[in-house]
Amino acid sequence: MKIDTKDIDLPKFRALAGVSRSAHSWPEDYADENGKYLNQCVTCNEHFMGHRRRNVCKLCDAENQKWWDSLTDHEKREHIAEVAGEVRRIFGPNVEDQL
Ligand SMILES: [Zn+2]
Numbered sequence: 726m727k728i729d730t731k732d733i734d735l736p737k738f739r740a741l742a743g744v745s746r747s748a749h750s751w752p753e754d755y756a757d758e759n760g761k762y763l764n765q766c767v768t769c770n771e772h773f774m775g776h777r778r779r780n781v782c783k784l785c786d787a788e789n790q791k792w793w794d795s796l797t798d799h800e801k802r803e804h805i806a807e808v809a810g811e812v813r814r815i816f817g818p819n820v821e822d823q824l
Contacts, residue, residue, distance in 0.1 A: 744772050749782035751775030 744750060744763065750773040754760035759777040766773060766782035768789075773782040781789065796804065813820055 745774045747771075747773060749773035749784050751779060751783050754779070 741763070745752070745755075745761075749766065749769075749771045751760075752774075754776040755774070757776060761774055762777040762779075764773055764775060764777070764779055764782075765771070766785055767780045768785040769782060771782055771784075773779075775783075793801070816823070
C-alpha cells in the first residue's frame with residue numbers, strides 16, 4: 726500500500742512512536758487484539774501503550790511488584806484487609822455479590 730505522506734501529521738506520529746517505545750509501555754501486549762491502546766498511568770500520569778484494560782504503566786507496575794515483594798506475609802495480609810475495608814466502605818458491605 727502506498728502511503729501519501731502529505732496526509733501524515735509527523736509530530737503526532739513521532740509522539741506515538743515515542744510512546745510505543747517508551748519504558749512505560751507494554752510491548753508484549755501489542756500483538757493482542759486490544760493491545761495497542763494509548764493509556765495514561767494512574768500512578769505517574771505518563772502516557773503508555775498497552776492493553777486497553779491496563780491502568781498502570783510498566784515502570785510503576787515493576788515498582789509496585791518490588792514493594793509487594795518486600796513485605797512480609799503478615800504485612801501482605803494486613804494490606805489486603807485494609808484495601809478490602811476501603812472497597813467495602815466505598816461500595817457497601819455486599820460488594821462481593823457484585824463481582
Ligand atoms: Zn506509571
